[in-house]
Amino acid sequence: MNILVCISKAPxxxxxxxxxxxxxxxxxxxxxxxxxxxDEWYALVRALELKEAQSGKVTIVSVGGAxxxxxxxxxxxxxxxxxxxxxxxxxxxxxxxAEISNYAKDKGFDLIIAGKETIDYxxxxxxxxxxxxxxxxxxxxxxxxxxxxxxxTLERDKQGGTEVLSASTPLVISAAKGMAEQxxxxxxxxxxxxxxxxxxxxxxxxxxxxxxxxxxxxPAKGDVKLIDPENMEELVNLLHNEAKVI
Amino acid sequence: xxxxVFADSENGKxxxxxxxxxxxxAKIAADNGxxxxxxxxxxxxxxxxxxxxxxxxxxxxxxSSISEMDPMQLARLTAAAADSKQCDxxxxxxxxxxxxxxxxxxxxxxxxxxxxxIDYPSTGDDFVVKTNVFSGKAFANVKINTAxxxxxxxxxxxxxxxxEASANVEAFSADAGAAxxxxxxxKAEGGDGINLTEAELVVSxxxxxxxxxxxxxxxxxxxxxxxxxxxxxPVSDIGWRPHHEHVGQTGIAIRPNLYIAAGISGAIQHxxxxxxxxxxxxxxxxPEAPFFKAADYGVVGDAFEVVPRLIEAVKSFxxxxx
Numbered sequence: 001m002n003i004l005v006c007i008s009k010a011p012x013x014x015x016x017x018x019x020x021x022x023x024x025x026x027x028x029x030x031x032x033x034x035x036x037x038x039d040e041w042y043a044l045v046r047a048l049e050l051k052e053a054q055s056g057k058v059t060i061v062s063v064g065g066a067x068x069x070x071x072x073x074x075x076x077x078x079x080x081x082x083x084x085x086x087x088x089x090x091x092x093x094x095x096x097x098a099e100i101s102n103y104a105k106d107k108g109f110d111l112i113i114a115g116k117e118t119i120d121y122x123x124x125x126x127x128x129x130x131x132x133x134x135x136x137x138x139x140x141x142x143x144x145x146x147x148x149x150x151x152x153t154l155e156r157d158k159q160g161g162t163e164v165l166s167a168s169t170p171l172v173i174s175a176a177k178g179m180a181e182q183x184x185x186x187x188x189x190x191x192x193x194x195x196x197x198x199x200x201x202x203x204x205x206x207x208x209x210x211x212x213x214x215x216x217x218x219p220a221k222g223d224v225k226l227i228d229p230e231n232m233e234e235l236v237n238l239l240h241n242e243a244k245v246i
Numbered sequence: 247x248x249x250x251v252f253a254d255s256e257n258g259k260x261x262x263x264x265x266x267x268x269x270x271x272a273k274i275a276a277d278n279g280x281x282x283x284x285x286x287x288x289x290x291x292x293x294x295x296x297x298x299x300x301x302x303x304x305x306x307x308x309x310s311s312i313s314e315m316d317p318m319q320l321a322r323l324t325a326a327a328a329d330s331k332q333c334d335x336x337x338x339x340x341x342x343x344x345x346x347x348x349x350x351x352x353x354x355x356x357x358x359x360x361x362x363x364i365d366y367p368s369t370g371d372d373f374v375v376k377t378n379v380f381s382g383k384a385f386a387n388v389k390i391n392t393a394x395x396x397x398x399x400x401x402x403x404x405x406x407x408x409x410e411a412s413a414n415v416e417a418f419s420a421d422a423g424a425a426x427x428x429x430x431x432x433k434a435e436g437g438d439g440i441n442l443t444e445a446e447l448v449v450s451x452x453x454x455x456x457x458x459x460x461x462x463x464x465x466x467x468x469x470x471x472x473x474x475x476x477x478x479x480p481v482s483d484i485g486w487r488p489h490h491e492h493v494g495q496t497g498i499a500i501r502p503n504l505y506i507a508a509g510i511s512g513a514i515q516h517x518x519x520x521x522x523x524x525x526x527x528x529x530x531x532x533p534e535a536p537f538f539k540a541a542d543y544g545v546v547g548d549a550f551e552v553v554p555r556l557i558e559a560v561k562s563f564x565x566x567x568x
Contacts, residue, residue, distance in 0.1 A: 013495055013515050017383045037496060094353060116345075119495060119518075121379050121386075123361050128317065128349030137426035138317045140346040143489075153430075157490070158315065158342050159256055159441065164431040177496050178489060209358035209392050213374060216385045218521065224528070224538050229547025232559035235527065238543060240563065243525045245504040246447070246471065 001056035001147060003047040004104055005080065006114035006126060008090075009064060009071050010036040013119060019215045026120075026215070035071045038115020040078070041182040042175035046145055047113055048079045049180060054147070056110075057081045061103060063088055063096045069198065076193035077185035083196065088203035091211070093121075097129030098206035105134060110169040111152070116141050116176045124174070131172035139167055143178035247278035247369075250333035252324055253286040253298060254315075254343040260286070260294050262444045263339035265301050265406040267399050270366065271337040272302025278369055280334075281305070285327040285418065287312045287320065299413035301406060305331065307418035314429045315343055319422035321350035326420030328355070328394075340398040341443065348398050358390035364403040364501075364522075381495050381518035400522075401443050402501045435490050442491065445474035448502045448523075450493065452478035452516075454509020454530065454549055458486035463553045464508065470560045476500070478510045494519035508549040512537020529553065 011017075012032040020027045035044075047058045060075045062068045063086045072083045086099045104112060112134075114127040124140070131138035141157040153166045157176055185193075227235045239246045251271035253264035268284060275282040281304040286295075290308060299306055307327050312319050324347065328336055336351060338344030340362050352359035360375040364385070367375045372389050375397060379386040442448065449468040455461065461475075468475045475491060482492035493500050495515040501522030508529040510516060517540055520526065528541035529552050538544045545552050 011380075013518075015380075017380045019384070093349070093359065094356075097349075097353060119381055122381060122499075123359075124345040125349045125352070125359055125361060128346060129353035131318070132321065132350040132353035138346070138350065139427060140317065141342055156342075158432070159254070159261065161432055161434040161490075163315070163429055163433070165427045165429045167427045177492075207356070209352075209356065209390065210360060211389050211391065212386045213372075213389045214387045215379070216376075216387070218383075218385070221540060221542070224541045224544040226544045226546065229545050229552050230555070232545075232552065232555040233562070235543060235545065235556065236559040236563045239504065239525070239527070243504070243542065245525050246560075246563075 001050060001054050001110045002108060003051065003056065003058045003111045003113065004107070004109040005039065005044045005047050005058060005060045006100055006112065007039045007044070007060045007062045007072060007075050008036040008118045009033050009062070009068055010119045013037070017217070023215050024213070033071060035074055036115055036118045038117060038175060040075065042177065042179040043113040043115050044075055044078060044080065045180035045183050046175060047111070050147055059084060061086065061100055063090045063099045063203070065089055072198060073193050074185065076196045076198070077189040078183050079189060081196065083198040085198065085200045086203050087200050092208040093123050093125035094129055095206045095208045097126045098133060099203055100126070101130050101133040102204045102206065103201060111147070111171055111173060113173045113175055116174045127172055127174040134172070136170050136172050137167045138172045139165065140174040141176045142173050143176050145173060145179060247275065247335060248280040248331055248333040249275040249282045249335045249337060250324070250328045250331060251282060251284045251303065251337045252344070252347065253284055254339065254341065255286055255288045255290050255294070258289050258291060258294060260290070260298055261339070261341070261441070262406065263341055263401045264298065266401065266404055267337050267339045268298065268301035268303050269406045270399050270404050273366065274335060274369070276302070283307060283327065283331045283333060284413070285309070285324060287323065289313060295415050296411055299411040299415065300408050302409050303413045306413045306415040308415060309418045311419055312422060314427070315346065316425055316427050317346045317350055318426040320347045321354060322422045323420050324351045325354055327418060334394050336396045338396070338398045340400045344398045348396050352396040355394050356392065357394035357396050358392045359396040360388045360390060361398040362400045363397045364400050366404070367397070378499070378522065382499055382521045383518060400501065402446070435488060440474040442474045442476055443498060443500055445500070446503045447471050447473035448476050448500060448504070449473045449506045450476035450478070450510060451481070451508045451549070452510030453480050461487070463557065467506070467553055467557050467560065470557055470564065478516050507537060508553055510537060511535045512540060
């Protein structure tokens with residue numbers, strides 16, 4: 001089984017967010033970048049588990065500049081077999097999805113898996129767009145995945161519960177918490193990752209359909225109003241008369 | 247500019263998010279000299295359809311041939327409905343169904359997509375939509391450069407506005423193609439049915455509660471308030487609470503009017519899921535807990551003493567209101 005895992009670069013979850021250039025650019029100064037957790041913990045690790053159980057190959061793909069290579073090496077250290085970097089600055093989800101689809105269309109992947117969203121833009125867009133462009137079935141927010149021959153059985157999050165469903169491969173999946181457990185790369189993996197193939201391919205020049213014109217930070221919170229723990233009547237009173245939420 | 251609103255349904259019921267999306271779509275249409283059409287599917291009775299008709303919508307298209315959430319079929323149905331009513335803007339709720347179907351519709355129509363919109367778009371020379379980014383730590387204003395536009399609206403971002411029901415309901419069918427997924431089983435998550443992402447009031451607790459057997463008071467407080475219950479990540483990871491209650495960066499993001507957190511320190515990853523809340527109350531024994539910096543009201547005290555007192559205070563308040 002050949003699996004393509006889409007990997008995005010994201011700022012570490014503890015990053016303090018700020019902007020530059022008149023609030024039009026994310027300030028990357030001092031920011032530590034990581035593999036987007038949904039892509040790593042769930043999509044990549046489940047792909048590796050399936051490969052280990054059934055043989056095959058796990059390829060990772062990213063759309064990005066040379067600055068993507070450290071996080072791609074990390075994904076190789078966790079166990080991916082090879083990596084493809086499509087050489088373009090990622091600017092919107094449609095462009096990224098179109099570039100990945102263009103790369104993947106004649107490679108015969110059985111599964112294409114991405115995390116359910118990135119933790120920076122939180123778009124939940126790329127995987128569904130790949131499915132649309134490649135005209136493949138799509139299962140989003142999947143929390144489990146088994147594959148038997150050409151049939152995948154999945155569980156997905158849905159309003160009010162979860163749903164068990166099946167679909168035929170080739171298939172596009174977005175992975176959510178529960179699909180696998182995080183794997184920490186070991187020294188052998190890290191050493192092996194240095195020599196695993198990381199191929200750079202030219203971009204096809206896909207269109208971008210949206211652009212971010214500015215960023216804003218939420219207004220600063222006022223100081224917390226402390227309430228005497230003995231006096232919960234006061235808290236209820238404030239929630240009703242001041243905050244007007246009950 | 248005509249607008250199409252996609253409304254999800256679940257077991258014959260329509261969600262509050264669908265009414266918000268209707269209100270949102272109807273206003274965008276009205277402000278831009280168009281009308282709003284609503285598309286829904288599945289087994290909906292007349293009462294549910296009439297309720298959907300009460301939020302400024304002009305036409306309701308109801309497809310009864312699709313009953314499962316098959317993203318490919320729903321995307322084809324949506325594209326066909328948008329085409330039949332000449333809609334340039336398509337609105338989904340930012341829920342599991344919307345997140346699944348909207349990207350497919352956008353890519354098929356080569357329409358720019360903004361997910362998680364939190365306010366009405368500016369529709370002057372440019373169509374710019376404000377959305378949550380960095381897990382709620384910032385907002386982005388995103389311009390859509392295509393004639394056709396697709397948006398998903400974050401629940402609790404606009405208030406639904408009921409009007410005289412006036413929509414015309416018509417059966418709608420289109421070639422949605424073969425089923426791409428086969429649904430075998432739905433596992434309801436149980437509980438008393440207050441949907442966490444749509445809840446206006448949420449009571450949440452964390453490791454400070456020391457064990458799952460101590461959640462009774464959290465459920466009691468939620469019940470008194472008519473709130474949904476939530477929890478922090480460690481608590482769902484160790485299985486004290488079900489995974490669908492986990493709010494935070496890797497769980498779900500919510501924006502209720504009131505979020506009460508007991509025994510949660512407020513790590514940045516937890517705040518990412520709740521900092522869209524309008525009012526935050528934090529109950530913690532540690533006055534240095536980082537959550538107090540994000541809180542509107544703070545109670546430095548032991549949850550095991552404070553929460554029961556709060557339950558009594560809420561009961562007295564409700565009794566006085568009645």
